[in-house]
Amino acid sequence: MEKLLSSLLSHKDNRLRLFDMGRRVSKLSTDVFTKVEQNLVPYPMPFLHHAWIGMLMWNPKKKDENLIWFLKFPLDEQGFLVQAARDDIVNRLLQNALMPDIDKEDALKDNPFSFTPDAEKMAIFHAQAALILGQPASQYYEDVQQYLSAQRPYEYWENLGLQGIADFIVRLDQGTNEQSLCTNFGSLPTPLLLSISRLLEHSQPSYPLLSTLSQYLNQLLEHEECSPDMIAALVRAISNTTLTQTRDEMIINVLSSAYATHTEVLLAVATRNLTSLYQPEILHAFLERLAICDAGQQAFTRILSDLMFLPEMRALILKAFRHDGLSDALRHAIGAMLGQKRSASSH
Template identity: 25%
Template structure:
């Protein structure tokens, strides 16, 4: 048997083709080059999230065209090291733990049960699973789920924030609509939903949109909705909706005003906005020093013993995009006294952990 030194070697031995999707901050297809580089330790994992590489692998026999009848899907989560690369030891342990399960005596492969009881396997939450299936189905040119037509029928009727009759509509239909966000046919329906639908439904759609690259027209619309809304959960979901957009400047000024805590301690409403920003939009923080500064100042003002500040600082220091900008802020002599105190607390805590 040939040496298996990567996931690619494993799939070559099993005679199957693999397509990778990152499932961290957003659901997005990984390019073959990105896959080869992180799999063979030639580069860091391109989209780390919460100090992990979280991805799906769609597998099917090399000799067949991909279809729902012949594919297997693996959901895998592996820790990354301080350089952002997948931890080699855990990667090798993953490979070793499934070799015996998928390779039979006759060298045929059984992929469906390969990750049973595997410590690196996980099941995405229902919203992420729905979005993943919608994205995969669209890439395979499959029709949307039956829930999609039910949703469209509902949304093209008279809807209002107060209506609760939408509760029978499946989450899969919402995910199917989000994948069609950039089709002219559905843009008016999506805008109508965000503006007029019950907030729970509007928020669910906004969250599903986080996996799409929305155009400037959407961005302007969502900025206006953010400005007008008084519901903090909906505002946080709107941040997520445009999180793959590079036009963050249009939201930045509004966010900055929202994060100014004044003399009082920062509140939980502001924290919800920060969590959405940090979780889904680290590139905004990396490219906007003032927004990053206000975010960290706000966290430092919270009356929680610097708990939220520490948690989010650790996440950002493990996020390649924003790490350098954060360290630059921490070294700035012109920061406020409360932020300086929070930074001192963070480093003292880190030193104690190391000891």
């Protein structure tokens, strides 16, 4: 009988929680991953042709002895798990399990499929893991809480740790955290605003917070001297809300602004606000801006190639390519992209 990674890692003494670590840190159901392992369904959240997965394992009786692994699985052209890679990981795990001198933490570390998340994702992962395990927030959390409720001087922001900010973000629903953030958001130093906004993509902003973010973003869009990085960070911040109509209106505003040809802004739309692109008018505006973006044809081709790896997006993009009202710039970019693909496939 085929050995499944999910069944090997979760048994009567062990709990397993899976996270997708690709575009943002989000829960991945074990049932879904089991179906992915069995090649019954494609991986639901591919990023750069891989499934990026964080694994948290613990024994309920020994919660402080948890185990964390980060594994990236290559996907085939249809988004299904490449079985040879999965089998390799399972075999390594089984071999190492038979060797008592190998530390469990290291059992899957030295393999071609492990990866290290960036600092922001790592901080959010640890903050979420602490919540799941019923552990307290990091030592940096209280400082952030006090600063964001205006109990610390303005310049104190330089002392705030990334892990403390991540702990605050995953605990927005506790106490007056969300209210403090909404009240003081617009007066925070820019570096702190950038950090908070990027981490907010891993949360689901409520109506009051989404309103705060939207108002601030609209203010910045009216001024051309703002950093595109700040616009991109705010686009990421609003991306995971359940209030999709408000988010989509904001994406239209962004794509209508002077910042819409900056690659980092377009990347934030493409990689974090995927469902906004399901709307034909938003997708069309996005494609038009991407065709004239500051990083040129290479960015157009790479960003669309990643989006078209998703079957539903591929169909929508190909349909948009046939739209009557395409600009000459977009027609040229599409022709160059399809020409590159045909040239590559002929070699």
